[in-house]
Amino acid sequence: MVLPSYLAILFFLLSVSLTASASIQESFVQCLNFNSEKSFPFHTSIYTPNTPSFTTILESSAQNLRYLEPSAPKPAFIFSPLTDSHVQASVICSKKLGIHLRVRSGGHDYEGLSYVSEIETPFIVVDLAKLRTINVDIKGNTAWIQAGATIGEVYYRIYEKSSVHGYPAGLCASLGVGGHITGGAYGSLMRKYGLGADNVLDARIVDANGRILDRAAMGEDLFWAIRGSGGGSFGVLLWWKIKLVPVPPTVTVFTVTKTLEQGATKLLHRWQEVAPFIDDNLFIRVIIQPAGNKTHRTITTTYNALFLGEARALLQVAKTSFPELGLTRKDLLETSWIKSVLYIAGYPNNTPPEVLLKGKSTFKNYFKAKSDFVREPIPEPGLEGLWLRLLAEDSPLMIWNPYGGRMSQFSESDIPFPHRNGTLYKIQYLTLWQDADINAAKHIDWIRKVYNYMTPYVSKFPREAYVNYRDLDLGVNTKNSTNYIQASSWGHRYFKDNFDRLVKIKTKVDPENVFRHEQSIPPLPL
Ligand SMILES: Cc1cc2nc3c(=O)[nH]c(=O)nc-3n(C[C@H](O)[C@H](O)[C@H](O)COP(=O)(O)OP(=O)(O)OC[C@H]3O[C@@H](n4cnc5c(N)ncnc54)[C@H](O)[C@@H]3O)c2cc1C
The missing domain is CATH 3.30.465.10 (Uridine Diphospho-n-acetylenolpyruvylglucosamine Reductase; domain 3)
Structure with missing residues (x-):
């Protein structure tokens, strides 16, 4: 049979790529054997696209479905180490063989960096899911x-x-x-x-x-x-x-929702002034999203809180510091700290704590997220403009987390995380969708516009962002041309002045940039 020429080329390219990944895999296994003290059948811990369980393992902990689409680059193979020395050997071997390595623990990276490399192929994933003592x-x-x-x-x-x-x-x-x-x-x-x-x-x-x-x-x-x-x-x-x-034997949790019709804007304005300064034992976050039906849509602001103490004491704090919330005893649930973990994570009442051992995510979505830090309360007209934008999107979500308390007592340079004294709260913006990537561009465009809209209301010079909410809109390293200037565009937002110290340390401990990804810390040129 004569194949049409483009099919023949495709077939050739496919077989070349399969052969290439087969040989990468063989060299890797040989290298692992050579660099391991104890012998181990490493091929049983390696999953290639030809292994039946490859897709299940790749998808197991990945949270952002955008990065599991067929168009997303896939690893040449996944290695699942069983001991620390296996991980050690995998680093030695990926370096020796020049194979780009990504490491995955829980798979929650917002931009899929632990299992997708957009800038370098081939790459492999070292998945630490079996190391959980x-x-x-x-x-x-x-x-x-x-x-x-x-x-x-x-x-x-x-x-x-x-x-x-x-x-x-x-x-x-x-x-x-x-x-x-x-x-x-x-x-x-x-x-x-x-x-x-x-x-x-x-x-x-x-x-x-x-x-x-x-x-x-x-x-x-x-x-x-x-x-x-x-x-x-x-x-x-x-x-x-x-x-x-x-943690005390008894803690108290509550969830109180206010819509626009119930004065949500005024109350949220007040929350900005109160939540970062209230008793350290009280953490009140706000979850903001549209609700309603085709004829009437509104914004709901949900105050979701943990208090380290009994209900009686919480009522006293609320009455003194945040009477506007109108908290009453029937809003409050006394419980244990471990049950408060389940409550805040959104598990239904009476879910046994053993559910935590399942390691299952309740989230998995197509999504794009961004973050901001706020240092001055946003005025009410600013909030009203935000509501209009939220009402125009299908499934947007914002989560506002209060700072202050112990967070303000650490200096900006105690650890690389710099968002400390003076930060009132952090905003997380999210837009979620279910219909694969068909409308991805529309949703991503929406979140970028909201982010632009928020510019006057959030931290400046730099506009700070939370590194655990990876956002590739802030800039990316490119293959072989990772450099300080380029990386500063996100580095100073995530780390402020700590970025420079991180670059110095990186240059000292990893001058060849073995550990790298789209937004890794770059070493200075040698
Ligand atoms: C549903 C959801 C809820 C979240 N809630 C919170 C929250 O309440 N508080 C909060 O602070 N953040 C939260 N995050 C953000 C979360 O902290 C980050 O996404 C974090 O990086 C996830 O770590 P992971 O090991 O699960 O992810 P992974 O995707 O496995 O890893 C994230 C990054 O770290 C690297 N990495 C992974 N393992 C290692 C390792 N062993 N050594 C070195 N590098 C490694 C990866 O290569 C990748 O770059 C949430 C994220 C999601 C999706």
């Missing part, structure tokens, strides 16, 4: 947690040993601690205790030379850099040693 030491007030564990598993393992210990990190249970804490990690305990990254005591990483280093061995510069610079720039995080924090 958690050792809690209540007496020592610490825990060693492995990179592939979810934050929900960490909370559960702490709760299993004590009802009066917790850890201040993310609200969504399926976040992987490898990527999450590396970028900061905020949650409902942040006003009392700061971020997850503020509560790290030690770590073990594989560095660019393939060495496993703890805090003492890596030194204070690198230990500083890995607590807030975002994943994928300084090494592969294997373990964190975290500091546990006290």
Whole structure:
């Protein structure tokens, strides 16, 4: 049979690419064997596009469906290590063989950076999902947690040993601690205790030379850099040693919703003045979205809160500091800290805490997100303009998180995360859709316009952004031409002046830029 010429070319290219990835994979396995102390059948931990479970594994923890579309670049293979030394060998081998490597822990990266490389092919994914040991030491007030564990598993393992210990990190249970804490990690305990990254005591990483280093061995510069610079720039995080924090046996939660017709604009204006300065034990975030039907659409503002104490004490705080919210006893639910985790994460009432061990996400969507930090209350007309824009989009969502309290007591340079004193709150903008990529451009255009609209109301010089809400609109590295000037466009927004220190450390510890991605910290030229 004579194939039409374009089909023949396609067939040829496909077979060349399959052969190429087969040989990459073979060389990689050989190299792993050579660099491992114990022999191990590595081919059983490697998944190529020809392996039946490849797609299931690739999609398992990925959150943003945009990056699972057929048009998104796929890894030549996924390697799923079972031990720290397997991870170590994978870094040594990817460097030796010149194969670009992406690391995935929980797969929640907003721009899919842990499983898609838009700038370099071929690439491989080292998926740490099987490395999820958690050792809690209540007496020592610490825990060693492995990179592939979810934050929900960490909370559960702490709760299993004590009802009066917790850890201040993310609200969504399926976040992987490898990527999450590396970028900061905020949650409902942040006003009392700061971020997850503020509560790290030690770590073990594989560095660019393939060495496993703890805090003492890596030194204070690198230990500083890995607590807030975002994943994928300084090494592969294997373990964190975290500091546990006290939580009371009884905490109180509530959710109160106000629509525009119920005075939402005035109340939200007031929230901006109150929430960052209220009692440190109280965290009130606001979830903002349109609601209603075709004939009448409105904006709902939902006040979703955790108070570290009993309902009686909360009512007193609310009456004194935020009477406008009109909180009453029947709005409040007294519970334990672990159940408050489920409540804030949106699980139905009476869901057992064991659900946290499933590591399942309740989110998976097509989405685009952006972030801002606010330093002055937005005036009411500014809010009204925002409502008009939200009402024009299909499924927009905003989440406003109050700062202040302990967050303001850390200096901007204690860790790379710089959004501290003077920050009133952080805005997260999201637009979600279900219909694959058909209308992606329309939704992305919408969020960019809202972001433009917000310019006068948010932080300036730089306009700050949260690195854990990766936003490639802020700029990207290009292959072989990663440079300081280019990277400054996002680096100063994510890290302010800490960016320069991060670049210096990167230049020292990874001058060849082994760990890189679209927004990694660049080394200076040698
Ligand atoms: C539904 C949802 C809810 C969220 N809620 C919160 C929240 O409450 N608070 C908050 O602060 N953030 C939140 N985030 C953002 C989240 O913190 C970041 O997306 C974080 O990077 C996720 O880490 P991961 O390990 O799950 O993701 P991954 O996609 O696995 O990794 C993220 C980045 O880190 C790198 N990386 C992963 N593992 C390692 C490792 N072991 N060593 C070095 N680099 C690594 C990856 O290559 C990638 O660049 C949320 C995100 C989603 C999707």
